[in-house]
Amino acid sequence: MAILVQSGSVIGPNQTVLWYTSFPAGDTGDPTYQVPFMIVVPSSPTFGGVAGWQLTGGGYPFVSTLGIGTQWYQLSDDATTLYAFTLVQNNGSEGIMYSIYYSYL
Numbered sequence: 001m002a003i004l005v006q007s008g009s010v011i012g013p014n015q016t017v018l019w020y021t022s023f024p025a026g027d028t029g030d031p032t033y034q035v036p037f038m039i040v041v042p043s044s045p046t047f048g049g050v051a052g053w054q055l056t057g058g059g060y061p062f063v064s065t066l067g068i069g070t071q072w073y074q075l076s077d078d079a080t081t082l083y084a085f086t087l088v089q090n091n092g093s094e095g096i097m098y099s100i101y102y103s104y105l
Contacts, residue, residue, distance in 0.1 A: 007043070007099040011090040018087045019100060025075060025082045034104035038071060038086045044097035 011017050023036045074083045090096050 003102055008097060010095040010097050011088065012095050013090060013093050016087060016089040018085060020083055020085045021102070023082045023084065025080050035073075036082070036084050036102055037105050038084055038100060038102045040086065040088045041099050041101065042096050043099050044095075 019038065021036075021038070026033050070087045072085050074085070075081070076083070084102075086100070088098070
């Protein structure tokens with residue numbers, strides 16, 4: 001089940017936004033450990049179509065204007081906290097409303 005974290009925010013044209021949150025680290029060697037996963041979902045039209053992919057100036061591929069979605073994790077120095085980072089870029093000329101959800105894999 002996905003949990004809504006944020007809703008109704010807007011990424012402006014050609015802007016990049018970074019979100020992060022933290023979770024208890026748990027035992028990542030345990031096969032039952034569940035990794036937190038964040039996703040950004042547009043809640044307004046992106047007007048970019050899906051006809052084909054393009055590359056940004058930085059060389060990242062994207063299909064629609066709400067393109068580049070990158071996620072990475074960092075473990076705290078004391079190994080008790082897992083930080084989840086999500087970076088999203090709006091490659092379009094219009095603002096895009098979005099929602100952020102997280103779940104566990």
